[in-house]
Amino acid sequence: MTAQQWRQRFSDLLAGNHSATGDPVDAGARLIVFDPDGEEVFRAALARHHRFVDEDRAVWIRPLVGGQDTLDGYMFNLGVTRRRALEWEDAQVVDGIVEMNLVTGQRARVEPADGADLEELACWDDFTDRLTPEEDTALRRLDADSWQGRYA
Amino acid sequence: MGTGSKSSHQSYAVSPTTPAESPAAPVDLAGAPTGAGDGDLAGAAAGGAPAEVPEGQQTLPEQPFPAEPPDYEALEAAVDEFLKEFGEEPQDTDAEAASAELQEAVALPEEGVVEGEQADHEDAAAGAEAVLLADEVEEAEEAANEEETDPPLTPVPVAPPAGEPTGAPILVGGDDFINSEATLVAYDSPDGPREVLLTHVSEDAEERLLDALSIPGTHMEDVEVEQEVKERLALDKDKQLAELTKSAVSSVQHKLKNGIPISEASIAKHQAAVDAVSAVLNDPGISDAEKDMAQHYKDQLDLVQDKIDNGGPPMPWMDSYEVTTTKTVTKQVQVPNGEPEPGTLEAKVRNASRIKATLDPETGQASWDGTARSHAKGTEYEIDMGDGWKAVYRPYKENDPASTEYSLRGQLEVHAPAGAGHSKELVERLEQLHLMNKPMTAAEGEWTYLTNNIQAQGLGKATGMKAAMETAQGLQDLQVQEIVHQRMESLMGLDSDALQTQMKRIHLEAAQKVLPMKVEVVRDAVAKASGFASGAELAASPGYEPTPSTAGKWLSWSRFDVTGKQEEIKSAFEGRSLTHSIGSGDLAAVLSTGVLASTEKRAVMGIGSGIGMSEHDDKMTGGANSVFLRVRSSDQAMGGTLVWDDPSVLMRRSDYYGYDGDHYGAINPDHEYYKKSKITRDPMKIAQFTTSTWGKNEVMFRNGIDLLGAEAPSRIVCHTSGERKKILASFEARGITELGGKPVEDVLCLSGDDS
Numbered sequence: 001m002t003a004q005q006w007r008q009r010f011s012d013l014l015a016g017n018h019s020a021t022g023d024p025v026d027a028g029a030r031l032i033v034f035d036p037d038g039e040e041v042f043r044a045a046l047a048r049h050h051r052f053v054d055e056d057r058a059v060w061i062r063p064l065v066g067g068q069d070t071l072d073g074y075m076f077n078l079g080v081t082r083r084r085a086l087e088w089e090d091a092q093v094v095d096g097i098v099e100m101n102l103v104t105g106q107r108a109r110v111e112p113a114d115g116a117d118l119e120e121l122a123c124w125d126d127f128t129d130r131l132t133p134e135e136d137t138a139l140r141r142l143d144a145d146s147w148q149g150r151y152a
Numbered sequence: 153m154g155t156g157s158k159s160s161h162q163s164y165a166v167s168p169t170t171p172a173e174s175p176a177a178p179v180d181l182a183g184a185p186t187g188a189g190d191g192d193l194a195g196a197a198a199g200g201a202p203a204e205v206p207e208g209q210q211t212l213p214e215q216p217f218p219a220e221p222p223d224y225e226a227l228e229a230a231v232d233e234f235l236k237e238f239g240e241e242p243q244d245t246d247a248e249a250a251s252a253e254l255q256e257a258v259a260l261p262e263e264g265v266v267e268g269e270q271a272d273h274e275d276a277a278a279g280a281e282a283v284l285l286a287d288e289v290e291e292a293e294e295a296a297n298e299e300e301t302d303p304p305l306t307p308v309p310v311a312p313p314a315g316e317p318t319g320a321p322i323l324v325g326g327d328d329f330i331n332s333e334a335t336l337v338a339y340d341s342p343d344g345p346r347e348v349l350l351t352h353v354s355e356d357a358e359e360r361l362l363d364a365l366s367i368p369g370t371h372m373e374d375v376e377v378e379q380e381v382k383e384r385l386a387l388d389k390d391k392q393l394a395e396l397t398k399s400a401v402s403s404v405q406h407k408l409k410n411g412i413p414i415s416e417a418s419i420a421k422h423q424a425a426v427d428a429v430s431a432v433l434n435d436p437g438i439s440d441a442e443k444d445m446a447q448h449y450k451d452q453l454d455l456v457q458d459k460i461d462n463g464g465p466p467m468p469w470m471d472s473y474e475v476t477t478t479k480t481v482t483k484q485v486q487v488p489n490g491e492p493e494p495g496t497l498e499a500k501v502r503n504a505s506r507i508k509a510t511l512d513p514e515t516g517q518a519s520w521d522g523t524a525r526s527h528a529k530g531t532e533y534e535i536d537m538g539d540g541w542k543a544v545y546r547p548y549k550e551n552d553p554a555s556t557e558y559s560l561r562g563q564l565e566v567h568a569p570a571g572a573g574h575s576k577e578l579v580e581r582l583e584q585l586h587l588m589n590k591p592m593t594a595a596e597g598e599w600t601y602l603t604n605n606i607q608a609q610g611l612g613k614a615t616g617m618k619a620a621m622e623t624a625q626g627l628q629d630l631q632v633q634e635i636v637h638q639r640m641e642s643l644m645g646l647d648s649d650a651l652q653t654q655m656k657r658i659h660l661e662a663a664q665k666v667l668p669m670k671v672e673v674v675r676d677a678v679a680k681a682s683g684f685a686s687g688a689e690l691a692a693s694p695g696y697e698p699t700p701s702t703a704g705k706w707l708s709w710s711r712f713d714v715t716g717k718q719e720e721i722k723s724a725f726e727g728r729s730l731t732h733s734i735g736s737g738d739l740a741a742v743l744s745t746g747v748l749a750s751t752e753k754r755a756v757m758g759i760g761s762g763i764g765m766s767e768h769d770d771k772m773t774g775g776a777n778s779v780f781l782r783v784r785s786s787d788q789a790m791g792g793t794l795v796w797d798d799p800s801v802l803m804r805r806s807d808y809y810g811y812d813g814d815h816y817g818a819i820n821p822d823h824e825y826y827k828k829s830k831i832t833r834d835p836m837k838i839a840q841f842t843t844s845t846w847g848k849n850e851v852m853f854r855n856g857i858d859l860l861g862a863e864a865p866s867r868i869v870c871h872t873s874g875e876r877k878k879i880l881a882s883f884e885a886r887g888i889t890e891l892g893g894k895p896v897e898d899v900l901c902l903s904g905d906d907s
Contacts, residue, residue: 015410021417022415022416022417023403023415023417023421024406024415024417025402025403025406025415033816033817035817041816041817041818042772042816042817044772048410053844054845055844056848058844058848061351065768065769065772065773066763066769066773068529068763070525070527070763073471074807075763076763077751077763077769078770079751079754080770080771080773080776082752082780084814084816085813085814085848086814087813087814087848102813103813104813104814104815104816104830106815106816106817108816118321122402125402125405125406126398126632127401127468128409129402129405129467129469129470130469131399133465133466134736136409136466137736138735138736138737141735141736143735143736143790144733144734144735144736144792145731145732145733145734145735145780145781146732146734146737146748146779146780147737148734148737148738148741148742149737149738151763152751152754152763
């Protein structure tokens, strides 16, 4: 398994390229993180954007935390849906799932989203349609430690 | 920094100040560990965010006092039982024995020591023999009266600065409020300033607050009401037009945003929606409203078709077709069971809401008309306090954290009538709600300072610390027994309820009286745990500042291991900086507020989204109450970055925590499920965090950072020269010429400038 292979699978999962319907928006990825003792400590769908930082062996992602139904529809608090990083020691694809050993000692799994996680991703896709192109681009850059605009 | 007082406060007592008519507020400031052997002293902090104990959990639980007092022996038994229920071991009730035990347990302050002087521990012990003996009670009470002269740590301003979105922070004595904090805000309004006190009531104080209220709604009745509702048409729901259209829009939008070809799947989704909408439009039997609805979707689908054919930029937001109608609906409403009880405040139950303030991005002024509110998930009480005053409270017991917003529980607003100058009364009127209404005193502040430092410096398990906390608690127990013995005659005539009330009051009074001695015991232990010979030496050291910093937009407590070693901290960070990137965000807008504010603070300031967060969200992100900085190489700063080249200005605070890397799971130490294995509060360890190109370590600061005051960044890296000029002009208009002692022209720079 080359680095290129697992990275490609990682990107495909987030993009939804594994969709059974042929339309990527019908699929996506979720992140599950386990502590060294095997306990699951984090689970969330992932927004479709990511950014690898080669020199750091890291990838920036945006777990979809902070969504809620409001009188104006399903919204996300962008102060909460902040960027996070996965820094890996090594990674591989196992049965279509990207498994990463993180430098923190935790283990991460990036896999196809389903159920509530896939619904959350659909809500995110819909929510981002409310954003201006500039706002959408800013989110995709994954370079901000906080969101200082609308929806935060 | 700080409020100017360098003094420690071992030489005088703190007496109860709450009027007899109202329940006394708890004053066991940090909920010091009980005699049961709580070894984790980090949770003892009252003034900070305890690491291992959820907020609002630090105080001793109120327990029923179980006994009738028919005679002396029964009363003593009841006292013992009461103390047991507070988790304390009963002590020898003989006053002399108590005194002797006390002499062994703690060295006491020398008589006549004045504020600002440091009592030598051993000398003080020599004078201990008289303390807490019955014949010394009068003296203690005299000392207690001196509390009146103990100035508040944070004086209440005549009026908070009008339009200032962060308001004026104050500290209130006791622990009725989370971190003892309250904020006085004056929003601009056409009717004059709208002055509001904002605070978080601790969960332990809620019962007393609710006792002050008559809350209706003990039974429900069906009532027919007319109300405006927005809803989709039945035909829309039946034919799934909104869903089909949204599916097509979403699919095509995805391709447009990502610059990829429109897929067959997208075209199929569009065609399915078009077919459904056309079928409705072609139905001659539909109403005009239904025709409008179908046309609404057809227009959207036409735009989608255009994008399929021609591509182009993403489409604007498209919503479902909804109509507003007035409907008679049957609602269940809460109906009061009779009149409010005499002596209570009438409260109405309603859906939770927030003050809907607005912030002028040009002037940074917050305004609010006194009525506009945004919807929030949960329940609140609107409380009529009389004379045009009111309060809004969001009770813990009505707001399940699993289904309501995390930060909403326990929030209290007290509203003055329109106009300026109500600050003092805003605080005083807390008494109407059976809450502590006195500013925090210096002695209370030093206890908070010490417990914050125990937590921040990880001294909880240091040698002698547990014993010191137990001794402090023992002092309090002895004081309780002493007061009981003094008042035995009057207590014996009381019935069970009255006795219980009096015992609670005595417990609180004892806590207040013994506080200076507790402070001395714990200060001494903290001193020894941190390498000082004695508490006196610690108190005299240059970094010891038992007062909160009030220079910023909110209060923060310092840690003496940093304030005394700023050069060491700077040296440890050599070549590294703390940074915060706002990406392509609007730097000028951030600087117009003057703060880098947490989500929770943004909501109060009127710049929040109104979108709350669940407890789960906060647990996983720490995002409600903190802002996030990263340790990075000093030469790495892109446009839109705030840079602290001298991190000691922030590391002196006692409220931060950090992770060397992105740690998943519960990262907010306020939550019970977080794991502390990876967290650190040690500035020297933070200084050595792994720095990488993009810095994935995190250092979280509570509430936020004052960007224009003592915590100002060393550099503000602008995106463009135009942005820099705009910010400079704004600073000039506001009379801001320096930040952190540097001319603003030097602070504002562009990426690539020499630092």
